[in-house]
Amino acid sequence: MQVFYESDADPALIRAKRVAVIGYGAQGHAHALNLRDAGVDVRVALHAAARRAGQARDDGFTPISVVEAAQSSDVLVMCAPDEVMPDLYAAEIAPHLRAGQTLMFVHGFALHYGFIKPPAYVDVVMVAPKGPGKALREAFVKSGGLPCIVAVAQDNGGGEALAYSYAAAIGCGRAGMIASTFKLETEGDLYGEQAVLCGGLTHLIRAAWEVQVEAGAPPELAYFDCLHEVKLLSDLIHERGIAGMHLAISNTAEYGEYVTGPRIIDARVKEVMRAVMADVQSGKFARAWMEEYRNGAPNLARTRAAAASHPIEAAGEKVRALLKSATVNN
Ligand SMILES: NC(=O)c1ccc[n+]([C@@H]2O[C@H](COP(=O)([O-])OP(=O)(O)OC[C@H]3O[C@@H](n4cnc5c(N)ncnc54)[C@H](OP(=O)(O)O)[C@@H]3O)[C@@H](O)[C@H]2O)c1
Known part of the structure; x- marks a missing residue:
């Protein structure tokens, strides 16, 4: 098992990007809050009838639409439910993707089983914390972190380094960032x-x-x-x-x-x-x-x-x- 730590990641990489976290549930809220506290330019994208829109606003975010996030962000963090993601991707993300963007998954279900097939010109990576979002946030607030799995499915140059920079920003570099694959993470989970x-x-x-x-x-x-x-x-x-x-x-x-x-x-x-x-x-x-x-x-x-x-x-x-x-x- 190959494990990397904070000192192996470059924090400037993710800070140079515009990140949108899609979904503000168990994982999404923890990623968005940790990224913001790490100095990353992060926004939250939600559907019109989102139950958690109020919570996102209370936490200081102004939710935007998924289409707006896809059009204007460098990194799209897929924190909608696994079963929702394929249709959401097809309707609101895929038509707006362009070279240089990164699709970041927090679990490999939709990608590994082929429900989402991104174009070759975007980077596709995964940072999957080994624990619930609540624990990810609580550990970060106490200057700690959860271990995570990092995997790379498509890298046009820089995708892997960006994934580690992201993982370190949400606190996982303090506990250990484990290099793995979409297949192992998805099937194991x-x-x-x-x-x-x-x-x-x-x-x-x-x-x-x-x-x-x-x-x-x-x-x-x-x-x-x-x-x-x-x-x-x-x-x-x-x-x-x-x-x-x-x-x-x-x-x-x-x-x-x-x-x-x-x-x-x-x-x-x-x-x-x-x-x-x-x-x-x-x-x-x-x-x-x-x-x-x-x-x-x-x-x-x-x-x-x-x-x-x-x-x-x-x-x-x-x-x-x-x-x-x-x-x-x-
Ligand atoms: N639960 C965990 O701790 C955990 C652990 C490891 C990995 N994961 C992975 O994290 C990912 C997200 O899971 P989760 O458990 O965090 O989900 P969740 O708690 O159900 O939250 C999903 C969020 O996505 C929003 N959403 C639903 N449909 C949407 C749409 N069409 N467009 C935009 N946003 C939409 C939801 O809106 P509402 O506000 O209306 O509900 C909610 O804010 C999955 O890949 C899952 O496997 C989860």
Whole structure:
């Protein structure tokens, strides 16, 4: 793994450019604020009905249209949702692109799977912070930063150096700028969120909670056992790794892990993980998601509603209220 730091980047490169951040959501707001604080000429571009327009104004930006940004900026930072980007690009960005401009992605989905095909005369790079926008902003404000992935898809001369200059400006040079590719970033991000972070974890928690409640436990107590304590363990793993976490748990818990872990995550689960990876790598998942989005995302809406009405949520509300009042009273 090749890692670069602040001292490897030239801060003047991005300061010499006119940058437009398209979208002011989780990532966009952090990029725009960090860039401005780093002395970069940055504007925010939004659609007419943007929910976050007020927030952008409160933060001192005057939102412009995406067309205006494409016409008048050197660097276009793509911080609209992945599924929105292809149509947005085709309608409002592509017709205005000219040589010398840079398309900057913060995640590779739309480019890697070919939903956006930029002309050869623009540079195409990615700076993908390894964490949510909130963390990117909070770290920057404390004079720190998040690590990021830097990738270059098209470079007409200067694109790569500009990407590192940008990454350093948003604070990532303080933590480490990892050289990678659009393919590795996109596939790794999707696979990790599906197998572990979002898909695997939530379904593991819900299934374990359901079984514990079926076995007679009060829903709130099962919530403590199967969900609430996930944070304590994941914090330990985050800080020390899995082997380091073992030093902080009881021998009973550790023995249980070794006996039961392989029964839960067995060969069949690993086979499914391989199939998930294959769908990510072949683009099958990406095509299905774009089709779902273009059909109005009915399955997303239905599944989201079902997840929100799962009884674990009611149990969670009670537990969190209890913990909140405990914090207030102590
Ligand atoms: N969430 C994260 O922390 C995270 C982490 C790593 C990478 N990423 C990547 O960051 C990118 C942006 O994701 P996000 O999570 O930040 O999205 P988000 O929170 O949903 O914010 C998207 C922003 O784009 C705006 N937008 C929507 N349609 C638009 C259009 N047609 N024209 C202009 N602006 C439009 C939205 O407007 P409204 O104000 O109306 O909503 C919102 O301000 C994606 O590539 C994602 O994969 C996100």
